Amino acid sequence: MKEYFSKYVTLRKHNLSVAWKKAKRSKMCYAFLAPYAILFTLFYILPVCTSIFFSFTYYNILESPRFIGLQNYISLILEDDIFLMAIKNTFMIAVITGPLGYIMSFLFAWLINELPRWVRSVAVVVFYAPSIAGNCYVIFSVFFRGDAYGYVNAFLMNLGIIDTPILWFINPTYMLPICMIVILWMSLGTGFLSFVAGLQGVDKSQFEAGYMDGIKNRWQELWYITLPNMKPMLMFGAVMSITQAFGVCDVTMALCGYPSTDYAARTVVTHLFDYGYSRFEMGYASAIATLLFLIMILCNKAIQSMLRRVGT
Protein backbone atom coordinates (compact mmCIF):
# COMPACT_ATOMS: atom_id res chain seq x y z
CA MET A 1 0.00 0.00 0.00
CA LYS A 2 2.78 2.39 1.00
CA GLU A 3 4.75 1.51 -2.09
CA TYR A 4 1.72 2.17 -4.23
CA PHE A 5 1.18 5.50 -2.58
CA SER A 6 4.78 6.63 -3.05
CA LYS A 7 4.67 5.55 -6.69
CA TYR A 8 1.51 7.59 -7.13
CA VAL A 9 3.21 10.63 -5.58
CA THR A 10 6.25 10.32 -7.86
CA LEU A 11 4.01 10.02 -10.88
CA ARG A 12 2.07 13.13 -9.89
CA LYS A 13 5.30 15.00 -9.25
CA HIS A 14 6.61 13.99 -12.62
CA ASN A 15 3.39 15.04 -14.36
CA LEU A 16 3.43 18.35 -12.56
CA SER A 17 7.02 19.08 -13.52
CA VAL A 18 6.27 18.23 -17.15
CA ALA A 19 3.26 20.52 -17.06
CA TRP A 20 5.33 23.24 -15.43
CA LYS A 21 8.01 22.97 -18.12
CA LYS A 22 5.34 23.10 -20.83
CA ALA A 23 3.74 26.07 -19.14
CA LYS A 24 7.08 27.89 -19.03
CA ARG A 25 7.53 27.33 -22.71
CA SER A 26 4.08 28.58 -23.57
CA LYS A 27 4.27 31.90 -21.77
CA MET A 28 2.97 33.55 -24.90
CA CYS A 29 -0.27 31.58 -24.71
CA TYR A 30 -0.91 32.79 -21.20
CA ALA A 31 -0.15 36.34 -22.25
CA PHE A 32 -2.79 36.09 -24.97
CA LEU A 33 -5.35 34.48 -22.72
CA ALA A 34 -4.67 36.73 -19.73
CA PRO A 35 -6.97 39.69 -20.54
CA TYR A 36 -9.94 37.43 -21.12
CA ALA A 37 -9.08 35.12 -18.24
CA ILE A 38 -8.80 37.97 -15.75
CA LEU A 39 -12.11 39.53 -16.79
CA PHE A 40 -13.82 36.16 -16.91
CA THR A 41 -12.62 35.31 -13.42
CA LEU A 42 -13.65 38.70 -12.13
CA PHE A 43 -17.15 38.73 -13.60
CA TYR A 44 -18.13 35.07 -13.86
CA ILE A 45 -16.16 32.82 -11.50
CA LEU A 46 -15.74 35.23 -8.60
CA PRO A 47 -19.44 36.22 -8.54
CA VAL A 48 -20.52 32.60 -8.34
CA CYS A 49 -18.12 32.02 -5.44
CA THR A 50 -19.16 35.19 -3.60
CA SER A 51 -22.77 34.29 -4.19
CA ILE A 52 -22.22 30.92 -2.53
CA PHE A 53 -20.35 32.59 0.31
CA PHE A 54 -22.99 35.25 0.98
CA SER A 55 -25.76 32.67 0.86
CA PHE A 56 -24.56 31.46 4.28
CA THR A 57 -24.64 34.93 5.79
CA TYR A 58 -27.00 37.72 6.70
CA TYR A 59 -25.88 40.70 4.65
CA ASN A 60 -27.65 43.98 3.96
CA ILE A 61 -24.74 46.00 2.47
CA LEU A 62 -24.71 48.45 5.40
CA GLU A 63 -23.50 46.03 8.08
CA SER A 64 -20.73 43.54 7.45
CA PRO A 65 -21.96 40.02 6.66
CA ARG A 66 -22.85 37.83 9.65
CA PHE A 67 -22.51 34.07 9.34
CA ILE A 68 -25.83 32.29 9.92
CA GLY A 69 -25.18 28.87 8.44
CA LEU A 70 -27.99 27.27 6.48
CA GLN A 71 -30.64 29.61 7.86
CA ASN A 72 -31.24 31.30 4.47
CA TYR A 73 -31.87 28.01 2.72
CA ILE A 74 -34.06 26.73 5.52
CA SER A 75 -36.27 29.82 5.44
CA LEU A 76 -36.35 29.74 1.65
CA ILE A 77 -37.60 26.21 1.40
CA LEU A 78 -39.65 25.84 4.56
CA GLU A 79 -41.02 29.29 5.31
CA ASP A 80 -41.15 31.33 2.13
CA ASP A 81 -44.44 30.43 0.44
CA ILE A 82 -43.87 32.96 -2.31
CA PHE A 83 -40.55 31.37 -3.18
CA LEU A 84 -42.21 27.99 -3.51
CA MET A 85 -44.72 29.59 -5.81
CA ALA A 86 -41.87 31.16 -7.80
CA ILE A 87 -40.16 27.78 -8.08
CA LYS A 88 -43.41 26.19 -9.21
CA ASN A 89 -44.00 28.89 -11.83
CA THR A 90 -40.43 28.76 -13.09
CA PHE A 91 -40.54 25.00 -13.45
CA MET A 92 -43.92 25.20 -15.19
CA ILE A 93 -42.54 27.70 -17.66
CA ALA A 94 -39.27 25.82 -18.10
CA VAL A 95 -40.85 22.40 -18.53
CA ILE A 96 -43.35 23.64 -21.11
CA THR A 97 -41.51 26.34 -23.04
CA GLY A 98 -38.03 24.77 -22.83
CA PRO A 99 -38.63 21.50 -24.68
CA LEU A 100 -41.36 22.99 -26.90
CA GLY A 101 -39.16 25.89 -27.94
CA TYR A 102 -36.28 23.54 -28.54
CA ILE A 103 -38.34 21.23 -30.73
CA MET A 104 -39.81 24.19 -32.58
CA SER A 105 -36.31 25.55 -33.23
CA PHE A 106 -35.18 22.28 -34.69
CA LEU A 107 -38.37 21.59 -36.62
CA PHE A 108 -38.45 24.95 -38.36
CA ALA A 109 -34.73 24.94 -39.02
CA TRP A 110 -35.15 21.52 -40.61
CA LEU A 111 -38.18 22.50 -42.68
CA ILE A 112 -36.68 25.67 -44.09
CA ASN A 113 -33.47 23.87 -44.88
CA GLU A 114 -34.84 22.54 -48.16
CA LEU A 115 -36.22 25.83 -49.39
CA PRO A 116 -34.45 27.70 -52.19
CA ARG A 117 -31.65 29.88 -50.95
CA TRP A 118 -33.28 33.31 -50.94
CA VAL A 119 -36.54 32.06 -49.41
CA ARG A 120 -34.50 30.44 -46.68
CA SER A 121 -32.69 33.69 -45.89
CA VAL A 122 -36.00 35.50 -45.55
CA ALA A 123 -37.45 32.71 -43.43
CA VAL A 124 -34.48 32.78 -41.05
CA VAL A 125 -34.98 36.51 -40.52
CA VAL A 126 -38.73 36.09 -39.93
CA PHE A 127 -38.27 33.31 -37.38
CA TYR A 128 -35.26 34.80 -35.63
CA ALA A 129 -36.46 38.42 -35.49
CA PRO A 130 -38.76 38.07 -32.43
CA SER A 131 -35.89 36.99 -30.22
CA ILE A 132 -33.75 40.02 -31.09
CA ALA A 133 -36.51 42.60 -31.40
CA GLY A 134 -35.75 44.36 -28.13
CA ASN A 135 -38.85 44.58 -25.99
CA CYS A 136 -41.27 44.13 -28.86
CA TYR A 137 -43.12 41.55 -26.76
CA VAL A 138 -44.97 44.31 -24.94
CA ILE A 139 -47.14 44.53 -28.07
CA PHE A 140 -48.87 41.42 -26.72
CA SER A 141 -50.35 43.57 -23.99
CA VAL A 142 -52.31 45.31 -26.76
CA PHE A 143 -53.61 42.01 -28.16
CA PHE A 144 -54.57 40.74 -24.72
CA ARG A 145 -55.90 44.01 -23.35
CA GLY A 146 -58.31 43.57 -20.49
CA ASP A 147 -61.24 45.58 -21.94
CA ALA A 148 -63.58 44.76 -24.78
CA TYR A 149 -61.31 46.62 -27.22
CA GLY A 150 -58.52 44.07 -26.85
CA TYR A 151 -58.22 41.95 -29.97
CA VAL A 152 -58.55 38.60 -28.25
CA ASN A 153 -61.44 39.70 -26.07
CA ALA A 154 -63.25 41.25 -29.03
CA PHE A 155 -62.69 38.15 -31.10
CA LEU A 156 -63.94 35.77 -28.42
CA MET A 157 -66.94 37.97 -27.65
CA ASN A 158 -67.89 38.11 -31.32
CA LEU A 159 -67.81 34.36 -31.47
CA GLY A 160 -69.96 34.23 -28.37
CA ILE A 161 -67.53 32.13 -26.38
CA ILE A 162 -67.35 34.70 -23.57
CA ASP A 163 -69.77 37.49 -22.75
CA THR A 164 -67.61 39.70 -20.53
CA PRO A 165 -64.03 40.70 -21.31
CA ILE A 166 -61.35 38.71 -19.54
CA LEU A 167 -58.64 40.57 -17.61
CA TRP A 168 -55.84 38.52 -19.11
CA PHE A 169 -52.93 39.96 -17.15
CA ILE A 170 -54.74 40.52 -13.87
CA ASN A 171 -56.55 37.23 -13.52
CA PRO A 172 -54.05 34.67 -12.13
CA THR A 173 -55.63 31.85 -14.17
CA TYR A 174 -54.52 33.30 -17.48
CA MET A 175 -51.20 34.96 -16.64
CA LEU A 176 -48.86 32.02 -17.00
CA PRO A 177 -50.36 30.53 -20.18
CA ILE A 178 -50.15 33.88 -21.97
CA CYS A 179 -46.59 34.45 -20.79
CA MET A 180 -45.75 31.00 -22.15
CA ILE A 181 -47.20 31.89 -25.54
CA VAL A 182 -45.07 35.04 -25.63
CA ILE A 183 -41.96 33.14 -24.54
CA LEU A 184 -42.57 30.52 -27.20
CA TRP A 185 -42.91 33.28 -29.77
CA MET A 186 -39.44 34.46 -28.78
CA SER A 187 -37.87 31.04 -28.40
CA LEU A 188 -36.29 30.66 -31.84
CA GLY A 189 -33.01 32.20 -30.78
CA THR A 190 -29.35 31.32 -30.90
CA GLY A 191 -30.07 27.61 -30.88
CA PHE A 192 -32.22 28.02 -33.99
CA LEU A 193 -29.37 29.73 -35.84
CA SER A 194 -27.04 26.95 -34.80
CA PHE A 195 -29.48 24.36 -36.17
CA VAL A 196 -29.94 26.18 -39.48
CA ALA A 197 -26.19 26.40 -39.94
CA GLY A 198 -25.60 22.83 -38.84
CA LEU A 199 -28.20 21.42 -41.23
CA GLN A 200 -26.52 23.06 -44.17
CA GLY A 201 -23.27 21.42 -43.18
CA VAL A 202 -24.59 17.83 -43.23
CA ASP A 203 -22.73 15.83 -45.86
CA LYS A 204 -24.92 15.45 -49.00
CA SER A 205 -23.42 12.10 -49.98
CA GLN A 206 -24.88 10.57 -46.84
CA PHE A 207 -28.38 11.34 -48.09
CA GLU A 208 -27.58 9.75 -51.45
CA ALA A 209 -26.29 6.68 -49.70
CA GLY A 210 -29.55 6.76 -47.76
CA TYR A 211 -31.68 6.60 -50.94
CA MET A 212 -29.71 3.55 -52.03
CA ASP A 213 -30.25 1.87 -48.70
CA GLY A 214 -34.00 2.38 -49.02
CA ILE A 215 -34.85 5.32 -46.80
CA LYS A 216 -38.43 5.90 -47.81
CA ASN A 217 -39.48 9.29 -46.49
CA ARG A 218 -38.25 12.44 -44.86
CA TRP A 219 -38.98 11.22 -41.33
CA GLN A 220 -36.73 8.20 -41.68
CA GLU A 221 -34.09 10.42 -43.21
CA LEU A 222 -34.40 12.76 -40.24
CA TRP A 223 -33.99 10.01 -37.66
CA TYR A 224 -31.25 7.95 -39.29
CA ILE A 225 -29.11 10.55 -41.05
CA THR A 226 -29.83 14.11 -40.02
CA LEU A 227 -30.15 13.80 -36.25
CA PRO A 228 -26.96 11.81 -35.63
CA ASN A 229 -25.06 14.33 -37.74
CA MET A 230 -26.47 17.23 -35.76
CA LYS A 231 -25.51 16.03 -32.30
CA PRO A 232 -23.06 18.82 -31.38
CA MET A 233 -25.55 21.48 -32.49
CA LEU A 234 -28.33 19.74 -30.58
CA MET A 235 -26.18 19.95 -27.45
CA PHE A 236 -25.49 23.62 -28.01
CA GLY A 237 -29.15 24.38 -28.65
CA ALA A 238 -30.14 22.53 -25.49
CA VAL A 239 -27.77 24.60 -23.39
CA MET A 240 -29.18 27.79 -24.86
CA SER A 241 -32.83 26.87 -24.34
CA ILE A 242 -32.39 25.57 -20.79
CA THR A 243 -30.52 28.69 -19.73
CA GLN A 244 -33.23 30.81 -21.27
CA ALA A 245 -36.11 28.80 -19.85
CA PHE A 246 -34.97 29.11 -16.24
CA GLY A 247 -34.03 32.76 -16.54
CA VAL A 248 -37.50 34.00 -17.48
CA CYS A 249 -38.35 37.33 -15.87
CA ASP A 250 -38.44 40.13 -18.45
CA VAL A 251 -41.62 38.92 -20.10
CA THR A 252 -43.53 38.23 -16.90
CA MET A 253 -42.43 41.50 -15.34
CA ALA A 254 -43.35 43.56 -18.39
CA LEU A 255 -46.71 41.91 -19.05
CA CYS A 256 -48.08 40.91 -15.66
CA GLY A 257 -46.51 43.64 -13.57
CA TYR A 258 -44.03 43.52 -10.74
CA PRO A 259 -45.29 42.32 -8.36
CA SER A 260 -48.10 40.52 -10.16
CA THR A 261 -51.54 39.79 -8.74
CA ASP A 262 -51.27 37.16 -5.97
CA TYR A 263 -47.68 36.62 -7.14
CA ALA A 264 -49.16 34.38 -9.81
CA ALA A 265 -46.50 35.28 -12.36
CA ARG A 266 -43.56 35.39 -9.97
CA THR A 267 -40.46 33.53 -11.12
CA VAL A 268 -37.25 32.70 -9.30
CA VAL A 269 -35.44 35.60 -10.96
CA THR A 270 -38.21 38.05 -10.03
CA HIS A 271 -37.96 36.85 -6.44
CA LEU A 272 -34.21 37.40 -6.62
CA PHE A 273 -34.69 40.98 -7.83
CA ASP A 274 -37.25 41.61 -5.10
CA TYR A 275 -34.90 40.59 -2.29
CA GLY A 276 -31.71 41.88 -3.88
CA TYR A 277 -32.72 45.26 -5.25
CA SER A 278 -35.84 46.20 -3.31
CA ARG A 279 -35.19 44.81 0.17
CA PHE A 280 -31.38 44.69 0.06
CA GLU A 281 -31.28 41.32 1.79
CA MET A 282 -28.21 40.30 -0.14
CA GLY A 283 -27.60 37.11 1.81
CA TYR A 284 -31.09 35.83 1.13
CA ALA A 285 -30.92 36.90 -2.53
CA SER A 286 -27.57 35.10 -2.85
CA ALA A 287 -29.17 31.92 -1.56
CA ILE A 288 -31.82 32.24 -4.29
CA ALA A 289 -29.11 32.87 -6.89
CA THR A 290 -27.13 29.85 -5.71
CA LEU A 291 -30.17 27.61 -5.94
CA LEU A 292 -30.93 28.91 -9.43
CA PHE A 293 -27.32 28.28 -10.43
CA LEU A 294 -27.47 24.69 -9.18
CA ILE A 295 -30.78 24.05 -10.93
CA MET A 296 -29.45 25.36 -14.24
CA ILE A 297 -26.19 23.42 -14.11
CA LEU A 298 -27.80 20.14 -13.01
CA CYS A 299 -30.50 20.43 -15.65
CA ASN A 300 -27.91 21.06 -18.34
CA LYS A 301 -25.84 18.08 -17.28
CA ALA A 302 -28.90 15.81 -17.20
CA ILE A 303 -30.09 16.89 -20.66
CA GLN A 304 -26.60 16.52 -22.10
CA SER A 305 -26.24 12.96 -20.92
CA MET A 306 -29.67 12.27 -22.45
CA LEU A 307 -28.77 13.84 -25.79
CA ARG A 308 -25.54 11.88 -25.96
CA ARG A 309 -27.69 8.83 -26.71
CA VAL A 310 -29.49 10.31 -29.75
CA GLY A 311 -29.18 8.10 -32.78
CA THR A 312 -26.95 5.48 -31.15
Add this chain to the structure above:
Amino acid sequence: MSLKKKKEVQEKAPKKPLIKRRKPNRSVWGDFFLYLFLAFVALVMAFPIIYAVNSALKPLDELFMFPPKIFAQNPTMDNFSDLFVTMGKSWVTFSRYLFNTVFITAVGTAGHLIVASMGAFVLAKYEFPGGQGFFKLVTVAMMFSGYVTAIPNYLILNALGWIDTYWAIVIPAFASPMGLFLMKQFMEGLPTSLIEAAKIDGANEWKVFAGIVMPNVKPAWMTLIIFSVQALWNNKAATFIYSEEKKTLVYALQQIQAGGIARTGQGAAVLVVLMIVPIAIFVFSESQILETMASSGLKD
Protein backbone atom coordinates in the same frame (compact mmCIF):
# COMPACT_ATOMS: atom_id res chain seq x y z
CA MET B 1 -48.57 21.25 -58.40
CA SER B 2 -47.21 22.72 -55.23
CA LEU B 3 -46.10 26.29 -54.93
CA LYS B 4 -42.63 25.29 -54.03
CA LYS B 5 -42.33 23.12 -57.09
CA LYS B 6 -43.53 25.96 -59.29
CA LYS B 7 -40.88 28.20 -57.84
CA GLU B 8 -38.27 25.61 -58.47
CA VAL B 9 -39.33 25.26 -62.06
CA GLN B 10 -39.20 28.98 -62.59
CA GLU B 11 -35.86 29.33 -60.92
CA LYS B 12 -33.86 26.33 -61.78
CA ALA B 13 -35.29 25.07 -65.06
CA PRO B 14 -32.75 26.76 -67.32
CA LYS B 15 -29.84 25.24 -65.44
CA LYS B 16 -30.90 21.76 -64.44
CA PRO B 17 -33.74 19.37 -65.22
CA LEU B 18 -36.45 19.24 -62.58
CA ILE B 19 -36.00 15.59 -61.70
CA LYS B 20 -32.49 16.13 -60.44
CA ARG B 21 -33.61 18.89 -58.11
CA ARG B 22 -36.21 16.89 -56.23
CA LYS B 23 -35.14 14.45 -53.64
CA PRO B 24 -36.40 11.06 -54.78
CA ASN B 25 -38.04 10.06 -51.52
CA ARG B 26 -40.37 13.07 -51.10
CA SER B 27 -44.09 13.02 -51.76
CA VAL B 28 -45.56 16.06 -53.49
CA TRP B 29 -48.49 16.33 -51.09
CA GLY B 30 -46.20 16.05 -48.11
CA ASP B 31 -44.18 18.96 -49.42
CA PHE B 32 -47.30 20.96 -50.11
CA PHE B 33 -48.79 20.62 -46.64
CA LEU B 34 -45.51 21.11 -44.84
CA TYR B 35 -44.82 24.35 -46.66
CA LEU B 36 -48.38 25.54 -46.23
CA PHE B 37 -47.94 24.93 -42.51
CA LEU B 38 -44.58 26.69 -42.56
CA ALA B 39 -46.04 29.72 -44.32
CA PHE B 40 -48.82 29.89 -41.74
CA VAL B 41 -46.37 29.75 -38.83
CA ALA B 42 -44.18 32.39 -40.43
CA LEU B 43 -47.20 34.66 -40.67
CA VAL B 44 -48.02 34.12 -36.99
CA MET B 45 -44.41 34.80 -36.00
CA ALA B 46 -44.20 37.96 -38.06
CA PHE B 47 -47.63 39.32 -37.10
CA PRO B 48 -46.70 41.03 -33.79
CA ILE B 49 -43.75 42.75 -35.41
CA ILE B 50 -45.75 43.85 -38.45
CA TYR B 51 -48.44 45.10 -36.09
CA ALA B 52 -45.91 47.05 -34.01
CA VAL B 53 -44.46 48.73 -37.08
CA ASN B 54 -47.92 49.60 -38.37
CA SER B 55 -48.99 51.01 -35.00
CA ALA B 56 -46.01 53.30 -35.10
CA LEU B 57 -47.14 54.58 -38.51
CA LYS B 58 -50.80 55.09 -37.55
CA PRO B 59 -52.16 58.58 -36.86
CA LEU B 60 -53.90 59.09 -33.53
CA ASP B 61 -57.49 58.50 -34.68
CA GLU B 62 -56.59 55.16 -36.26
CA LEU B 63 -54.81 53.93 -33.15
CA PHE B 64 -58.04 53.94 -31.17
CA MET B 65 -60.36 52.93 -33.98
CA PHE B 66 -62.73 50.05 -33.38
CA PRO B 67 -62.75 47.51 -34.93
CA PRO B 68 -59.01 47.98 -35.22
CA LYS B 69 -57.22 47.73 -38.55
CA ILE B 70 -53.92 45.95 -38.78
CA PHE B 71 -52.46 48.09 -41.51
CA ALA B 72 -52.22 51.85 -41.23
CA GLN B 73 -54.61 53.52 -43.68
CA ASN B 74 -52.83 56.87 -43.81
CA PRO B 75 -49.29 56.15 -42.66
CA THR B 76 -47.56 59.12 -41.06
CA MET B 77 -44.29 59.71 -39.28
CA ASP B 78 -46.07 61.81 -36.63
CA ASN B 79 -45.37 59.35 -33.84
CA PHE B 80 -41.66 59.51 -34.52
CA SER B 81 -41.60 63.30 -34.65
CA ASP B 82 -43.69 63.41 -31.44
CA LEU B 83 -41.14 61.13 -29.89
CA PHE B 84 -38.37 63.58 -30.71
CA VAL B 85 -40.43 66.46 -29.36
CA THR B 86 -40.98 64.62 -26.08
CA MET B 87 -37.32 63.72 -25.88
CA GLY B 88 -36.34 67.30 -26.71
CA LYS B 89 -38.27 68.60 -23.71
CA SER B 90 -36.49 66.32 -21.28
CA TRP B 91 -33.71 67.61 -19.10
CA VAL B 92 -31.08 65.38 -20.67
CA THR B 93 -31.12 65.72 -24.44
CA PHE B 94 -31.91 62.92 -26.83
CA SER B 95 -28.46 63.12 -28.39
CA ARG B 96 -26.88 62.51 -25.00
CA TYR B 97 -28.92 59.33 -24.46
CA LEU B 98 -28.08 58.21 -27.96
CA PHE B 99 -24.41 58.94 -27.38
CA ASN B 100 -24.46 56.89 -24.16
CA THR B 101 -25.94 53.86 -25.85
CA VAL B 102 -23.76 54.11 -28.94
CA PHE B 103 -20.65 54.60 -26.83
CA ILE B 104 -21.42 51.64 -24.57
CA THR B 105 -22.34 49.42 -27.52
CA ALA B 106 -19.34 50.37 -29.66
CA VAL B 107 -16.67 50.20 -26.96
CA GLY B 108 -18.12 47.08 -25.37
CA THR B 109 -18.36 45.26 -28.69
CA ALA B 110 -14.90 46.28 -29.91
CA GLY B 111 -13.26 45.31 -26.62
CA HIS B 112 -15.14 42.03 -26.51
CA LEU B 113 -14.09 41.21 -30.06
CA ILE B 114 -10.39 41.83 -29.36
CA VAL B 115 -10.20 40.25 -25.91
CA ALA B 116 -12.26 37.18 -26.80
CA SER B 117 -10.43 36.61 -30.10
CA MET B 118 -7.04 36.72 -28.39
CA GLY B 119 -8.17 34.15 -25.86
CA ALA B 120 -9.87 32.02 -28.50
CA PHE B 121 -6.78 32.04 -30.72
CA VAL B 122 -4.49 30.37 -28.19
CA LEU B 123 -7.22 28.05 -26.94
CA ALA B 124 -7.92 26.85 -30.46
CA LYS B 125 -4.43 26.61 -31.90
CA TYR B 126 -2.02 25.86 -29.05
CA GLU B 127 -1.87 23.23 -26.38
CA PHE B 128 -0.81 24.41 -22.98
CA PRO B 129 -1.53 23.25 -19.43
CA GLY B 130 -4.83 24.62 -18.21
CA GLY B 131 -6.16 25.55 -21.62
CA GLN B 132 -8.67 22.73 -21.89
CA GLY B 133 -9.79 23.22 -18.30
CA PHE B 134 -10.34 26.91 -18.85
CA PHE B 135 -12.43 26.28 -21.94
CA LYS B 136 -14.58 23.81 -19.97
CA LEU B 137 -15.19 26.52 -17.41
CA VAL B 138 -16.29 28.89 -20.16
CA THR B 139 -18.79 26.37 -21.51
CA VAL B 140 -20.15 25.89 -17.99
CA ALA B 141 -20.54 29.66 -17.74
CA MET B 142 -22.81 29.54 -20.79
CA MET B 143 -25.13 27.29 -18.82
CA PHE B 144 -26.27 29.90 -16.34
CA SER B 145 -27.73 33.25 -17.21
CA GLY B 146 -26.51 36.62 -16.04
CA TYR B 147 -29.18 36.89 -13.37
CA VAL B 148 -27.30 34.44 -11.16
CA THR B 149 -24.31 36.76 -10.95
CA ALA B 150 -26.21 40.06 -10.93
CA ILE B 151 -25.91 40.77 -7.22
CA PRO B 152 -22.28 39.77 -6.63
CA ASN B 153 -21.40 41.66 -9.81
CA TYR B 154 -22.86 44.77 -8.26
CA LEU B 155 -20.75 44.27 -5.14
CA ILE B 156 -17.60 43.68 -7.22
CA LEU B 157 -18.19 46.71 -9.42
CA ASN B 158 -18.83 48.71 -6.29
CA ALA B 159 -15.53 47.57 -4.80
CA LEU B 160 -13.79 48.59 -8.03
CA GLY B 161 -15.48 52.00 -7.86
CA TRP B 162 -17.09 51.62 -11.28
CA ILE B 163 -20.70 52.10 -10.22
CA ASP B 164 -22.23 55.04 -12.05
CA THR B 165 -19.62 54.99 -14.81
CA TYR B 166 -19.83 53.51 -18.30
CA TRP B 167 -17.25 50.92 -17.32
CA ALA B 168 -19.76 49.10 -15.13
CA ILE B 169 -21.46 47.96 -18.34
CA VAL B 170 -18.61 48.01 -20.82
CA ILE B 171 -15.96 45.95 -19.02
CA PRO B 172 -18.11 42.96 -17.96
CA ALA B 173 -19.34 42.78 -21.57
CA PHE B 174 -15.77 42.03 -22.67
CA ALA B 175 -15.86 38.70 -20.89
CA SER B 176 -19.07 37.26 -22.37
CA PRO B 177 -18.49 33.47 -22.62
CA MET B 178 -20.60 33.05 -25.76
CA GLY B 179 -18.21 35.13 -27.86
CA LEU B 180 -15.13 33.22 -26.81
CA PHE B 181 -16.89 29.92 -27.38
CA LEU B 182 -18.03 30.72 -30.93
CA MET B 183 -14.71 32.28 -31.86
CA LYS B 184 -12.73 29.31 -30.59
CA GLN B 185 -14.93 26.78 -32.39
CA PHE B 186 -14.62 28.75 -35.61
CA MET B 187 -10.86 29.19 -35.34
CA GLU B 188 -10.41 25.47 -34.93
CA GLY B 189 -11.52 25.16 -38.55
CA LEU B 190 -8.55 27.22 -39.75
CA PRO B 191 -5.72 25.09 -41.17
CA THR B 192 -2.80 24.89 -38.77
CA SER B 193 -0.40 24.89 -41.71
CA LEU B 194 -1.32 28.52 -42.34
CA ILE B 195 0.04 29.49 -38.94
CA GLU B 196 3.10 27.31 -39.26
CA ALA B 197 3.97 28.77 -42.65
CA ALA B 198 3.81 32.27 -41.22
CA LYS B 199 6.02 31.24 -38.32
CA ILE B 200 8.66 29.83 -40.63
CA ASP B 201 8.64 33.15 -42.43
CA GLY B 202 9.59 34.72 -39.13
CA ALA B 203 6.33 36.23 -37.91
CA ASN B 204 5.90 36.42 -34.17
CA GLU B 205 2.70 35.34 -32.41
CA TRP B 206 1.13 38.77 -32.41
CA LYS B 207 1.74 39.13 -36.15
CA VAL B 208 0.26 35.69 -36.78
CA PHE B 209 -2.79 36.65 -34.76
CA ALA B 210 -3.34 40.13 -36.14
CA GLY B 211 -2.14 39.57 -39.69
CA ILE B 212 -3.22 36.03 -40.52
CA VAL B 213 -5.80 34.64 -38.14
CA MET B 214 -8.05 37.66 -37.66
CA PRO B 215 -8.54 38.48 -41.37
CA ASN B 216 -9.45 34.83 -41.94
CA VAL B 217 -12.19 34.69 -39.34
CA LYS B 218 -14.22 37.69 -40.52
CA PRO B 219 -17.53 35.76 -40.50
CA ALA B 220 -17.02 35.11 -36.80
CA TRP B 221 -16.48 38.82 -36.17
CA MET B 222 -19.96 39.57 -37.41
CA THR B 223 -21.41 36.91 -35.17
CA LEU B 224 -19.67 38.22 -32.09
CA ILE B 225 -20.71 41.71 -33.06
CA ILE B 226 -24.40 40.88 -33.39
CA PHE B 227 -24.58 39.01 -30.09
CA SER B 228 -22.71 41.74 -28.30
CA VAL B 229 -24.65 44.62 -29.89
CA GLN B 230 -27.92 42.89 -29.14
CA ALA B 231 -27.01 42.56 -25.47
CA LEU B 232 -25.61 46.07 -25.07
CA TRP B 233 -28.16 47.95 -27.16
CA ASN B 234 -30.97 46.55 -25.04
CA ASN B 235 -29.11 47.10 -21.78
CA LYS B 236 -31.17 49.22 -19.43
CA ALA B 237 -28.32 49.31 -16.93
CA ALA B 238 -30.67 50.87 -14.39
CA THR B 239 -29.00 49.10 -11.48
CA PHE B 240 -25.46 50.21 -12.27
CA ILE B 241 -25.98 53.79 -13.41
CA TYR B 242 -27.79 56.42 -11.37
CA SER B 243 -26.91 59.72 -13.01
CA GLU B 244 -29.56 60.70 -15.50
CA GLU B 245 -27.02 62.01 -18.01
CA LYS B 246 -25.34 58.61 -18.22
CA LYS B 247 -28.47 56.54 -18.69
CA THR B 248 -29.04 54.63 -21.88
CA LEU B 249 -31.48 55.27 -24.69
CA VAL B 250 -33.45 52.13 -23.88
CA TYR B 251 -34.03 53.35 -20.35
CA ALA B 252 -35.19 56.77 -21.51
CA LEU B 253 -37.43 55.34 -24.21
CA GLN B 254 -39.06 52.92 -21.84
CA GLN B 255 -39.85 55.81 -19.50
CA ILE B 256 -41.78 57.36 -22.38
CA GLN B 257 -43.46 54.08 -23.14
CA ALA B 258 -44.67 53.88 -19.54
CA GLY B 259 -46.49 57.19 -20.06
CA GLY B 260 -49.90 55.58 -20.39
CA ILE B 261 -52.59 55.62 -23.04
CA ALA B 262 -51.81 59.13 -24.34
CA ARG B 263 -48.40 57.88 -25.43
CA THR B 264 -49.63 54.77 -27.28
CA GLY B 265 -48.36 56.01 -30.62
CA GLN B 266 -45.03 57.12 -29.26
CA GLY B 267 -44.70 53.84 -27.40
CA ALA B 268 -45.05 51.96 -30.67
CA ALA B 269 -42.47 54.26 -32.25
CA VAL B 270 -40.13 53.40 -29.37
CA LEU B 271 -40.58 49.70 -30.07
CA VAL B 272 -39.61 50.23 -33.69
CA VAL B 273 -36.57 52.35 -32.84
CA LEU B 274 -35.36 49.71 -30.40
CA MET B 275 -35.79 46.71 -32.66
CA ILE B 276 -34.54 48.21 -35.88
CA VAL B 277 -30.83 48.20 -35.04
CA PRO B 278 -30.32 44.53 -34.04
CA ILE B 279 -32.58 43.31 -36.85
CA ALA B 280 -30.82 45.47 -39.44
CA ILE B 281 -27.41 44.19 -38.38
CA PHE B 282 -28.68 40.64 -38.53
CA VAL B 283 -30.17 41.05 -42.01
CA PHE B 284 -26.94 42.45 -43.40
CA SER B 285 -24.69 39.83 -41.87
CA GLU B 286 -26.92 36.76 -41.98
CA SER B 287 -24.76 34.59 -44.24
CA GLN B 288 -21.62 35.27 -42.23
CA ILE B 289 -23.41 34.52 -38.98
CA LEU B 290 -24.70 31.23 -40.31
CA GLU B 291 -21.22 30.32 -41.47
CA THR B 292 -19.95 30.81 -37.92
CA MET B 293 -22.83 29.01 -36.29
CA ALA B 294 -22.05 25.92 -38.37
CA SER B 295 -19.11 25.31 -36.05
CA SER B 296 -21.02 26.13 -32.87
CA GLY B 297 -21.58 22.50 -31.84
CA LEU B 298 -20.74 21.37 -28.31
CA LYS B 299 -18.52 18.32 -28.54
CA ASP B 300 -17.42 16.28 -25.59
